[in-house]
Amino acid sequence: MRKVLILAKRELSAYFYSPMAYVVAAMFLLLVGVIFLWGVQIPFLKIEMEPVFRSGAESTLRPLFDVLAYGLAVVVPLLTMRLVAEEFRSGTIETLMTAPVTDAAVVLGKFIGAFVLYLLLLVATGVFFGLVVVFGKPDWGVAGMGYLGMVLLGAMYISVGLFASTLTRHQLVAGLIGIAILAFFTGGLYLVVQTVPAEYAQAVSKLNMITYFSDFSRGVFDTRGLVFFLTVTAFFLFISVKVLESRRWR
Amino acid sequence: MIDVKHLTKYYGRTLAVDDISFHIDAGSVVGFLGPNGAGKSTTLRILTCFMPATSGSASIAGYDVFKQSLQIRSLVGYMPENVPLYPEMRVREYLMFRAALRGMKSKQRSSAVDKAAERCWLVKPEDMMHRRIDQLSRGYRQRVGLADCLLHDPKVLVLDEPTIGLDPAQVREMRNLIRSLGEKHTVILSSHILAEVEQLCGKLIIISGGKIVAQGTPDELRRQVSGPSRVIVELKGGQPEQMAKAVADVDGVLDVQHNRAGNWTRLTVQGAEDADLRQDVAALVAAKGYHLRELRREIGSLEDYFVQMTYEQITRD
Numbered sequence: 194m195r196k197v198l199i200l201a202k203r204e205l206s207a208y209f210y211s212p213m214a215y216v217v218a219a220m221f222l223l224l225v226g227v228i229f230l231w232g233v234q235i236p237f238l239k240i241e242m243e244p245v246f247r248s249g250a251e252s253t254l255r256p257l258f259d260v261l262a263y264g265l266a267v268v269v270p271l272l273t274m275r276l277v278a279e280e281f282r283s284g285t286i287e288t289l290m291t292a293p294v295t296d297a298a299v300v301l302g303k304f305i306g307a308f309v310l311y312l313l314l315l316v317a318t319g320v321f322f323g324l325v326v327v328f329g330k331p332d333w334g335v336a337g338m339g340y341l342g343m344v345l346l347g348a349m350y351i352s353v354g355l356f357a358s359t360l361t362r363h364q365l366v367a368g369l370i371g372i373a374i375l376a377f378f379t380g381g382l383y384l385v386v387q388t389v390p391a392e393y394a395q396a397v398s399k400l401n402m403i404t405y406f407s408d409f410s411r412g413v414f415d416t417r418g419l420v421f422f423l424t425v426t427a428f429f430l431f432i433s434v435k436v437l438e439s440r441r442w443r
Numbered sequence: 444m445i446d447v448k449h450l451t452k453y454y455g456r457t458l459a460v461d462d463i464s465f466h467i468d469a470g471s472v473v474g475f476l477g478p479n480g481a482g483k484s485t486t487l488r489i490l491t492c493f494m495p496a497t498s499g500s501a502s503i504a505g506y507d508v509f510k511q512s513l514q515i516r517s518l519v520g521y522m523p524e525n526v527p528l529y530p531e532m533r534v535r536e537y538l539m540f541r542a543a544l545r546g547m548k549s550k551q552r553s554s555a556v557d558k559a560a561e562r563c564w565l566v567k568p569e570d571m572m573h574r575r576i577d578q579l580s581r582g583y584r585q586r587v588g589l590a591d592c593l594l595h596d597p598k599v600l601v602l603d604e605p606t607i608g609l610d611p612a613q614v615r616e617m618r619n620l621i622r623s624l625g626e627k628h629t630v631i632l633s634s635h636i637l638a639e640v641e642q643l644c645g646k647l648i649i650i651s652g653g654k655i656v657a658q659g660t661p662d663e664l665r666r667q668v669s670g671p672s673r674v675i676v677e678l679k680g681g682q683p684e685q686m687a688k689a690v691a692d693v694d695g696v697l698d699v700q701h702n703r704a705g706n707w708t709r710l711t712v713q714g715a716e717d718a719d720l721r722q723d724v725a726a727l728v729a730a731k732g733y734h735l736r737e738l739r740r741e742i743g744s745l746e747d748y749f750v751q752m753t754y755e756q757i758t759r760d
Contacts (some may be wrong), residue, residue: 195546196543196546199540200544203529207529207531207532207533210532281531283530284523284527285528285529286527287523288521288527288591290490290493291491291493291516291521291523292541292544293513293516293545294544295513384752416715
């Protein structure tokens with residue numbers, strides 16, 4: 194476990210040494226700011242929202258979180274694409290895997306490193322929540338659930354992005370694979386639901402990562418959602434370890 | 444110390460290492476010699492548990508490479524070819540990270556890093572330890588890589604092409620360092636430069652096309668090469684044929700060939716194995732009153748042998 198933390202620390206500091214973390218963080222916070230002040234309209238996903246921060250609006254970040262759930266499907270893979278792909282490209286995978294660490298420790302360390310960075314980004318959105326607190330009376334329970342949902346959703350997205358990163362030595366390819374998987378399980382499934390026969394529609398919508406998230410953002414704690422997020426995260430971490438191990442028998 | 448038996452490795456359908464076996468004793472410096480693509484790196488990667496062999500077995504200090512990989516990994520220091528490092532880290536930070544990854548306690552870590560840095564001449568210039576790795580020259584990167592493998596004072600050091608890309612002064616420094624390491628550690632290094640391993644290593648393993656074509660000490664290998672001894676003489680003062688015939692009459696001479704070298708005649712005198720004909724030839728030359736400008740004995744070079752062995756392998760395939 195100590196080695197996991199050592200790896201996580203290196204991973205996190207690597208983010209801050211490269212411009213990547215700053216660029217993605219700026220992108221993310223810009224996205225949040227735009228939604229917060231001006232709202233968004235994406236007819237394709239039936240997202241149509243007023244600015245979160247306007248007079249007379251409900252004092253909550255919920256609509257913001259609902260949009261971010263989609264936005265993060267793009268942002269998170271950009272953060273995670275580096276994790277393993279870069280080790281393969283630069284050859285450092287060789288020094289890493291010949292040190293006395295297990296494949297699982299490597300995957301877990303990288304996951305935690307990226308996860309901590311993600312949590313820092315979430316903390317930064319506190320500025321916007323602060324404005325809501327100053328100018329309105331938010332329901333703290335709903336806000337807490339919303340943030341919990343964001344944490345769980347983020348963990349799941351990161352595990353998917355990390356998995357994508359184990360598949361290739363090219364960062365960009367890893368990023369695109371991650372975005373593709375996440376886009377399918379969020380927005381993509383909406384389109385599938387509309388085209389499959391009604392009896393399957395329900396089952397398909399259960400696969401949608403967003404379905405579970407919207408419970409949290411509404412302020413409802415649903416164990417189904419909790420279990421869904423945690424198992425999907427664990428599943429992708431597990432197959433990431435397996436892909437990394439497969440290097441040994443390929 | 445290191446035992447390899449019938450090791451074979453396929454990459455997909457390509458055969459990289461073909462049924463090799465060897466044994467290395469503790470405390471020796473062993474050179475893996477072979478042309479590019481011979482299977483050196485692959486063998487070293489299998490030994491350091493980076494990847495498994497397709498078949499065969501290998502063990503280091505009694506641990507099996509496939510089943511006890513973690514024990515082996517903490518026992519071995521491995522510097523891969525091209526020395527991959529994290530470019531964004533600083534030298535000291537990188538070494539501290541690696542020491543932590545090796546499971547050292549934080550107190551030990553700092554002193555281990557200082558010690559390794561000193562052994563690998565990373566202490567000068569003074570800010571070296573605080574430079575970013577991506578700003579280092581090739582030679583310094585190599586030293587960082589080497590310091591990394593020395594951190595935990597490993598029993599076995601595996602260095603893949605340790606001197607490639609270094610300038611001549613750095614090559615000499617690296618050789619001296621490896622030689623000094625050989626006193627306490629078992630060192631395996633790979634190279635495609637014969638002169639290098641010949642000087643450094645107590646044992647050579649020549650590998651080509653995935654197979655071991657020869658192994659032994661440099662002297663043993665040299666003996667295999669030399670065969671019949673030859674003496675080269677350059678003379679003046681008589682007809683070439685005449686001089687050749689005179690030399691051919693010397694006791695112990697098996698064959699003489701002559702050809703022109705400007706005004707001089709060059710004779711290649713073949714003798715029996717281990718014979719040294721220089722004295723006899725010199726005596727004859729003096730008796731006949733020829734002018735002599737060169738007289739030397741030629742021993743088959745390891746270089747010839749190496750080229751011949753590896754070339755044979757390639758043409759056979």
